[in-house]
Amino acid sequence: MTRLVAGNWKMNGSLAANRKLLGELAVQSGVEVAVCVPFPYLAQLQERPAGLFLGAQDVSEFEVGAYTGEVSAAMLAEFGCRFVIVGHSERRALFGEDDLLVGRKARAAMARGIVPIVCVGETLAERDAGQAMLVIGRQLAAVLEVLGREAMAAVVLAYEPVWAIGSGRSATVSQVSVVHAGIRGWLREQRVRAEGVRILYGGSVKPENAAELFAVRDVDGGLIGGASLVGEDFMAICRAAADAV
Numbered sequence: 001m002t003r004l005v006a007g008n009w010k011m012n013g014s015l016a017a018n019r020k021l022l023g024e025l026a027v028q029s030g031v032e033v034a035v036c037v038p039f040p041y042l043a044q045l046q047e048r049p050a051g052l053f054l055g056a057q058d059v060s061e062f063e064v065g066a067y068t069g070e071v072s073a074a075m076l077a078e079f080g081c082r083f084v085i086v087g088h089s090e091r092r093a094l095f096g097e098d099d100l101l102v103g104r105k106a107r108a109a110m111a112r113g114i115v116p117i118v119c120v121g122e123t124l125a126e127r128d129a130g131q132a133m134l135v136i137g138r139q140l141a142a143v144l145e146v147l148g149r150e151a152m153a154a155v156v157l158a159y160e161p162v163w164a165i166g167s168g169r170s171a172t173v174s175q176v177s178v179v180h181a182g183i184r185g186w187l188r189e190q191r192v193r194a195e196g197v198r199i200l201y202g203g204s205v206k207p208e209n210a211a212e213l214f215a216v217r218d219v220d221g222g223l224i225g226g227a228s229l230v231g232e233d234f235m236a237i238c239r240a241a242a243d244a245v
């Protein structure tokens with residue numbers, strides 16, 4: 001399965017900074033690369049390196065109408081978005097998104113042909129309590145309940161342990177290995193066609209640890225925050241994904 005590396009710019013960027021960063025990105029063979037940018041920059045990203053996929057960081061669960069501040073999947077599709085991140089832990093924690101809402105957002109995206117990158121992951125307290133897989137199973141079950149088995153097999157999943165995000169402290173290879181295998185196993189148990197589901201890892205991925213993380217079985221790419229804002233680092237991470245066997 002071709003790995004996917006998606007940059008999540010979060011609420012960063014400016015017209016000038018984006019121009020500079022885009023000048024530093026070049027698509028490479030053997031890996032799919034996407035950048036998920038703030039809504040206002042989707043227009044600027046209409047011009048981008050050939051082969052670089054475009055994504056957004058959120059989408060409305062609603063189709064159209066009186067929903068002030070929301071952005072619909074149809075709008076993202078018009079701007080050529082291939083991907084949209086849903087259920088990022090920052091949205092769950094800071095903006096009160098619950099498991100079923102994440103599922104409905106994924107469904108809204110898919111209805112417009114956009115692939116949702118569904119984020120799941122446990123907090124440090126949940127991990128310490130030995131509940132990581134329980135929490136992730138609950139998050140996945142809500143999405144499966146909304147999407148059904150067929151559509152569930154067509155999403156991209158991202159395992160992002162909350163404690164590893166922006167902390168400089170990536171999960172270890174063995175922690176990642178256990179959870180990614182656990183997620184694929186969970187999908188199989190639910191009779192979802194699990195083999196084709198890309199499971200990305202996210203949380204303090206850097207050029208220095210990318211190769212060892214991408215070498216883990218069941219790690220099919222990465223969701224990159226901070227390092228995706230530095231052209232050279234993001235390209236090095238993409239290269240590591242392309243080179244991983």
Ligand code: 13P
Binds near residue numbers: 008160223225227
């Ligand atoms: P960092 O790579 O900055 O830890 O962020 C990860 C993330 O949240 C990507 O969605």
